[in-house]
Amino acid sequence: MENNMTERGKEIRPEAYQQNYEQFRSLNQIMWQIPVLAMTLTGGLWFGVSQILDTPLLVSVLLVTAAVGNITFIAVLHRFRHVMQCYLDWLKEADRAAYVDASPSSEDTGLGSRLARKNMGVRTLFSAMLGWAAAGSIILLVGYWIDRGSALNMNRYQSAIEYYDRYATALADSYEAVAFERAYPFLINRLSQGSLRIADIGAGTGRDAAWLADHGHTVTAIEPSQTMLTLAQRLHPRQEIQWVSDRLPSLRDAALRGTQFDLVLINAVWMHIAPADRRAALDRILELLEPNGSAFVSLRLGPADAARGMHPIDPSDFVLTAEDAGFEVLPQGDFPDILGRPEISWKVFELRLIQ
Known part of the structure; x- marks a missing residue:
């Protein structure tokens, strides 16, 4: 009975070999299509982003899709190559005489030659290319939001x-x-x-000057x-x-x-200075002051009118930022709005250089 099973195994071996060989070829062809699909996806999404830069939510969705894709x-490429390796190992065991081994040999001393013959070298190169595309999508997303934030701040100041x-x-x-x-x-x-020598920043109608x-x-x-x-x-x-015309x-x-x-x-x-620019503004004020000089800053507390280019103000954040910039911060009091607007009040601070 044992001899009969051996004979039967020999009869089906060519069929199994051919079936596994064809399966390996099919997987190999699909694997080579993965980078093409990935680049088509990435290129299409990036082009789409370039056409809808004024739609931040959709831009974010497309770039995240490109990265995740x-x-x-x-992951799919690694799984395919693992399965293909299993088939290669089986084919090698099934017919060692006919198996073609493309692994690097001792004669391959050049870097290019060894990379070309390296086991799973193609998978590594493909993975690196896909990883670069994913990283590029994330970089584009971060850069988009940084640029958009700067543009919004500039638009508010311009407003x-x-x-x-x-x-x-x-x-x-x-x-x-x-x-x-x-x-x-x-x-x-x-x-x-x-x-005194005095700088009136935001001089308006020149009343104070x-x-x-x-x-x-x-x-x-x-x-x-x-105007x-x-x-x-x-x-x-x-x-x-x-x-002076400046800001x-x-x-x-x-x-x-x-x-x-x-x-x-x-x-x-x-309130017209974007939060991201406030530290730089304090640094510039510090440069303008004599060693014994003082700056007086009024903070508008109340609704921030975006149409007038206003940003919210947190007095405690202002104090911390000013102290970090090198100022001694001295409160000068809280004041009602002198134009009679009940929803608005003012807080004034004196800034002195820390000696």
């Missing part, structure tokens, strides 16, 4: 400038109606002690809205005022290079 293809350009004349009436003493009650005593100039101080009035700046120069022509966080106008001030006023400005 390529990672999935890597603020456009708002003040458009409504400069209408705003001037309410701004000019407020007396300096009412806006800065905590500064009156200090300003009466002698002439004019008062300071009239009281013996030398003022640099800085305003990013060209507002022109209006300020017309309303308050003073030789003691130098008018935080950069303040790189030639008139400000190497210049330092005894006092810097930043009133009703901080």
Whole structure:
């Protein structure tokens, strides 16, 4: 009976060999299609992203799909190659004489030659290519959101400038109606002690700059809205005022290079500075101050009007950031809105250089 089973095994061996051989060939052909499918998927999704950059949710979905798809293809590729290796091992055992061994030999000394003959070298190269496509998709996703965040911040700042350009004349009436003493009650005593060099950042209609100039101080009035700046120069022509068109966080106008001030006023400005730019703005303020100088910053507390280019403000976060930048932070008080808006209040801080 044992002899009969042996004879029967010999009869079916060619059929089994042929069946496994054909199965191996089929898997091999499919494996070579995986990179083609992956690149088609990735290229199509990347092209789709390039056409819908203004739709962030869909952009994110497509790029995540590209990354996950390529990672999935890597897993499928590894599984296919494992199964193929099982078939190769069986074919080798079934017919060692006819089996072609493509493993590297001792004669293959070159890197290229050894890589070409390396066991599962093709799978490794394919996996690296798919991994690169997946990583590229993630890099594109991160870069997209970084660029979008920067663009949104810039758009908000631009919205603020456009708002003040458009409504400069209408705003001037309410701004000019407020007396300096009412806006800065905590500064009156200090300003009466002698002439100071003062920077008024966000000078608006020039109300504050004019008062300071009239009281013996030398003022640099800085305003990013060209319409507002022109209006300020017309309303308050003073030789003691130098008018500058610039804005935080950069303040790189030639008139400000190497210049330092005894006092810097930043009133009703901080809400227009994007959170990501606030540390840079504080660093620039620090550069503008004389060693014994001070900066006074007012924080607008209340709803942030995005249409006017405003961002939310957290006073505790401001204090921590200012201290980290090298300032001693001194609270100057809480104040109601001087224009009578009940939903808005103000908190003022003095910033001094840590000696």
